[in-house]
Amino acid sequence: MLKGKTALVTGSTSGIGLGIAKALAAQGANIVINGFGDVDGPKAEVAALGAKVAYHGADMSKPAEIEAMIAYAAEQFGRVDILVNNAGIQHVARVENFPPERWDAIIAINMSSAFHATRLALPAMQAAGWGRIINVASVHGLVASAEKAAYVAAKHGVVGLTKVTALENATTGVTCNAICPGWVLTPLVQKQVDAKAATQGISNEDATKLLLGEKEPSMQFTTPEELGALAVFFCSPAGNNVRGVAWNMDGGWAAQ
Ligand code: NAD
Numbered sequence: 001m002l003k004g005k006t007a008l009v010t011g012s013t014s015g016i017g018l019g020i021a022k023a024l025a026a027q028g029a030n031i032v033i034n035g036f037g038d039v040d041g042p043k044a045e046v047a048a049l050g051a052k053v054a055y056h057g058a059d060m061s062k063p064a065e066i067e068a069m070i071a072y073a074a075e076q077f078g079r080v081d082i083l084v085n086n087a088g089i090q091h092v093a094r095v096e097n098f099p100p101e102r103w104d105a106i107i108a109i110n111m112s113s114a115f116h117a118t119r120l121a122l123p124a125m126q127a128a129g130w131g132r133i134i135n136v137a138s139v140h141g142l143v144a145s146a147e148k149a150a151y152v153a154a155k156h157g158v159v160g161l162t163k164v165t166a167l168e169n170a171t172t173g174v175t176c177n178a179i180c181p182g183w184v185l186t187p188l189v190q191k192q193v194d195a196k197a198a199t200q201g202i203s204n205e206d207a208t209k210l211l212l213g214e215k216e217p218s219m220q221f222t223t224p225e226e227l228g229a230l231a232v233f234f235c236s237p238a239g240n241n242v243r244g245v246a247w248n249m250d251g252g253w254a255a256q
Pocket of ligand 1: 014034087109139180183
């Protein structure tokens with residue numbers, strides 16, 4: 001379905017981004033991977049699906065590096081047709097204890113990077129008459145949790161950016177939508193499970209049950225594969241007039 005199209009997925013060396021990159025690759029898209037850590041492993045996983053793969057190591061907190069990445073993707077494959085703004089980090093602390101530099105980093109990586117990548121990728125999509133911008137927000141783009149001030153602020157911001165981008169392009173073939181996952185068992189959440197186990201002196205298994213039980217009525221994690229399938233839907237012809245939605249895949253979290 002996506003043969004000849006190019007998808008740039010930020011933060012795709014791990015977790016949800018890698019899951020979405022693989023789902024788009026399985027539909028025939030060329031993939032530009034981004035993120036830190038091991039690159040060869042994720043690249044090989046995507047290439048194994050028959051996709052052409054390139055990698056750019058832009059730090060998503062740096063607008064000049066984001067600009068270089070969009071230019072690199074265009075150089076490699078012509079243009080970016082599908083932009084998935086996914087890179088993100090977390091820090092947990094009460095507002096009065098929240099380190100200002102962690103606030104700045106989360107706002108930059110989780111929110112401002114989506115603005116920069118979007119503004120830089122849009123012109124080529126508009127010129128081509130087709131484009132898909134998919135923002136990986138969070139259920140925390142819709143509701144809050146204590147001790148996640150920067151994350152919740154950034155994700156609510158991403159949902160707002162999604163709506164504005166969708167509206168400004170509503171008469172074109174360019175759509176913009178957000179995906180709002182509940183808990184997904186990636187390194188980002190594993191750290192929170194580990195912290196819970198350590199502070200409460202309980203096993204990893206009990207900490208996992210506690211984490212899910214606090215928020216997610218289904219008592220099960222959403223998977224990167226499920227989120228990848230939603231991204232594929234947004235890119236399908238059936239998604240042509242889906243504009244500005246924030247679609248949760250959260251096991252009922254926000255329905256409470
Ligand atoms: P993860 O830690 O597995 O992956 C994060 C990715 O972002 C990695 O590839 C990492 O290298 C990259 N990254 C981090 N900082 C970066 C930077 N400055 N520049 C470029 N890349 C950077 O986490 P994940 O759980 O897969 O999270 C992906 C997205 O999904 C995030 O935006 C997160 O907020 C969101 N999300 C996650 C969950 C969850 O439960 N895991 C739930 C809702 C939303």
